[in-house]
Each structure stands twice: as C-alpha cells, then as structure tokens.
Amino acid sequence: MSVRTATASTAAAALLGAAALLPPAQPRATDARTPDRQASPVVVAHRGASGYAPENTLAAVDAAKALGVDWVENDVQRTRDGVLVVLHDTDLKRTTNVEEVFPGRAPWAVKDFTAAEIARLDAGSWFGARFAGARVPTLTQFVNRLERNRQKLLLEIKSPATYPGIEQDILRVLGKEGWLDRSHVRDRLAIQSFGADSIKKVHALRPDVTTGFLGTPAVADLPAYAAFTDQINPSYATIGADYVAAVQRLKGPHGKRLRVNTWTVDDAADAAKARAYGVDGIITNFPDVIRDTTG
Template sequence: MTESGIADMKLKALLLITLLSLAQLLSPALAQQQEPLVIAHRGASGYAPEHSSVAVALAHAMDADYIEQDIVLTRDKVPVVLHDLQLDAITNVAEVFPDRTRPDGRYYVLDFSFAELQQLTLQARIDPVSGQVKYPQRFPAGQGQFDIMSLAEQLELIQGLNVSRNQQVGIYIEIKAARWHRDQNYDITAAVMRVLHDYGYTDEVRPTPVYLQSFDPEVLRRLKREFHTLIPLVQLIGENRWNESPADYDVMRTAAGLEAVSSYADGIGVWVPQVLLGVNKQGQPEFSAVITDAHEAGLFVHAYTLRADDLPKGVSGYEQLYAWLRKAGIDGVFTDFPDRHR
C-alpha cells in the first residue's frame, strides 16, 4: 500500500473515532431532549382537588414541565381556572346558592361574579351519572378549603414558585367553549389574551414557557390572525360525539387532516384511545398512525389523560401505559400524577 493510501486510512479512522466520541457525548443530551413533556393535568389533580392552589403547588414540587389551566369566564368577565362550564360537579354551589340554577337545573360559572365564586369550595369531582365521587381514592370530598382561582392568580403562583424554587415550569392554557361564550355575548379568547398580555406573555421574552390549546380550530386561527400570537398553539382532537366544536375530528386525525392542522397549529393533543387502539391477544399494544402522521406533518403530539386509577382496558399499570406511549413516539403527556414520571 502506498504512503498516501495509509495516510488516507489513518484519516478515516481518526474521523470515525471522533464521530463515535461525539455521539457518546451527545447521547445523554439527545435522550433528555426526547423525554416526553410532563403536563400536570389540572395541576396534580390525582392528589388534590383539580385546579386548586394546592394541586398547582404539588405539581410544581413534583417537577412537572407544564401545569394546565382550563379557562371559563365569570359574569364580570374574569377568566377563572375551571374545567366545566357548570359548577355542580366540582363545588358546593348547591349549598351556598341553592336558587341560582338555570332552567336546566345547572349552576353556570357565567352566572356568578368572581367575588361570589370566592364563597365556594372546590371539592372532589362527582360523577354525573352515579352521583358518587368519581375517583374515591383521591382527596376526600368535604374536607379542606380550596378556593376557585382566577387565571391571574394562578399565573402569579406559578411565576412565584419558579422564583423560589429556581425552576422554569410552564403554563398550558385551554380556552374552553369559545362559541358557547360568544352565544352568551362574552369573548373568552380576548379576555384570556388580556391577562396574558398583563403578565408578560406577549413580550419578546416570556416569563415562563407557554402553550395555548383549544378543541375549536377557529379559536386557534383567530389567535394567529387577529392577535398575531407567537405562542405555540395546540389543536385538541376529541371525538365527534363530545360536540366540542363543529370540526370533524375523524377527518382531522387523518394524514390529510393533520396536514391541514399544521397550517395554523404547532401541535395536537390527542385522547389516549386515539393512540392506543387496544391490546392484542399476545398482550402487546396496537397503535394508530396518528403520531406518525402528525410528525410527518411537522406537528408534535401530546396525549391526554394518564390516570393511575383509570387505566385503559388491557393495560396492567400506569408505568406500562406510559412506556407504551413512549414507544409510540409521544412528545408529551397530560397526567393527573406528575410524580410518576420523576
């Protein structure tokens, strides 16, 4: 072999060694980047009443990456952190304001001022069918004092905890039922964006990481078109029978539908059964193509909701469910139990 040939082989060997060394150095960082985000669903709601300050503080202490806020409006246009349009299932409203129902017998958040809501106590969620506590092994019903929080109060709490704990936990806001609010002559999207503006989320450098999510594609399009937001937007994908919006979610989950979503959103939120279709006779998971198709469309995928006390059929435990979702390529999970990931 000529001297030039030997020199060429040595150069190739040196390059190979260098590349292998770089791969070893980078692999922990890459692995960390690929770890799915942990999004505390309504706070650490597996341990304290959902959306309460205690659930938020627990989620923060459990090192969740994000804490979720569902937002509805009060009569005086205050964005409050509640999942339901009605108060029946999650507060003691029937005891405090027994005569404030609408003709359908329900107590609507929109019929109460924020000051009136402060007289209520958040409590364990009641199942509307059975009338019993939905998750009986969680924080007991009728114990403790847990106040309804405004969006502003929850932002201040999370930003304050970020300072005292030297963390950068993000917020993950869902604008609830924008069309329903509009039919009542309320603009929930504008109300949320005013609060976000007041707390620095429209600045070039935001105080925390943030996502905005909605089941309604028109809400997300409006955020881009009218508010010119640069906040990452997440299209929540439900089931058509839930009537969350006029959108056809069956079409939205197709490859073509996801390509269309990528024109106005950065990611999607999918229900766990839309990813994990079932478990075969061999005990192995069967996945849909939604994650693969979404990634090909340039969208990230966050799945909702992981609950240790409410597992899908055929899943033996929480850790198995999470491992299977990771195997499917999920980018983040909404969970009632954020400590199960740390």
C-alpha cells in the first residue's frame, strides 16, 4: 500500500504541536465482523496515523489514539534471529538510517539484521526532526502500546514467502501478550495478507481469528476465498459498487457476510465515493479527514 508523505511535516506539526485543536473523538466503531452494513465505514489508521507521524512507529499509534481512532493497521516481518518487528518495506533504507549505521550491509534487508541491530536505528528522522530517535518496534512492543491505548489491530503479514513459518510466530506472540483471548479475537484483532496461502495457514491454525485477503480477486473466484477469509481488502483504485456488492453477497468461514476494507484513501472526494460503493472500512493515512467525510 502506498503512503503519501507530501504533507507529512505540516500535518505532523498540526497534530502533535497543537493537540488541543484536534477534532473531538467520534463514537467508537462497532465490531469489525458485525453482519449488518455499517452506517459509516470503519476508519483504519494505515501504519498508524502515518500522515502525522512516522509509519509503523509507536508515535503513529499514539497519533491515531489522539485522533480518537480505534483501528490501527501494521506490517510484520521477522529479523535474522527470529524476532517479529513492525516495518513495511522488506529493506530498511526508506524509513531508517541503516545506510549510515551499517554502510557495508547492502541491500539492508530486514531478514539480514538481528533485532538488536534494528533497535539501534533511527526510524523517525526521515519523517521530521521532532521524531528523531523513534525506533522500529517489535510486535510485542506494538501490541502492548495498542493495549495501553485500548485500540484494535489489523495486522498484515508482509512478504510471507520470505519468512517461512511466520504465521505460527505471529500467533505465538499474540497469544503470549493476551491477544488471542475471546474478547480480543471477537472485537479487536484481524490478520490480513496479500498471500492467500498465508491467510489459509492462519485460518487453519486459529479458525476463530478474523482474516482478510489483500487484493481484488475476480468475482468468479470469490467463493473460494470465502472458505478461509472474512474480509476482501482491495485497493480503492480497483473497485466499484458492483464489486463491493458481489463480495458482500457471500458469507465467510464464520457464517457472516464478507466485509470490504479498501486502501489507501486519503482525500475527502475518494472517501465519499468509497462510502457510496458500500465499503465496510477505509484504510487511510489521514483518519481524521476520512472520518469527517464519511462519519
């Protein structure tokens, strides 16, 4: 999913430097698996409120909290020594100072670094000076911050073919941190991926967990996906009202209609169109903008 950062510095200052001027928090979204269509789409903060703070950092989680946004999306990968970390790109170049700290380690792939090495990196300065020193969080740190904030998690398994067995690793961490109990599984957790086989594995290991497929399968193929996923989460550019309706006519493995969460919608005009299409959720870097348009 692409991220817009053209207005990031200005937006960050507006949010974090003038928190008292934030719009009031809206009523919390209902359960992401409720079978009836939402009056307004659930707003999901993409990599945290990444229009206002460096993506996938704890600062971005807190920025979403400051805006009154419950659902936070993230990306999970695995280090060389088996620790799960929250980062979008499969290399560390774009969002950290890895080339400066480890100049001889090209191509700087996440899988080639230990957790201790990644913990040394600055994951905030690229976004703005006020975020200098922000770190790449582990999945444990990330879910603990969500728990403290009483937020919810849409977790993306990033590049699962690169990390064999990562599904079991993710479930192990979630279980250890209390995120696989009945209340979390029912109301506060969904796991998605572009990899259908990865989502099938999650569903086989924990059939009770809500799952989502990232992409836009052909309408004729949707029944096959409905056997193992509760959500079809497509790019906004690939959908229309007919497609959304075709997805929602089907029931997923929990006996409830499939839901559609579309990405990445960052402006009011596209948000209004997405709502008109009937989507259930909108994943966005600017959750306040989308909430104010669709709420």
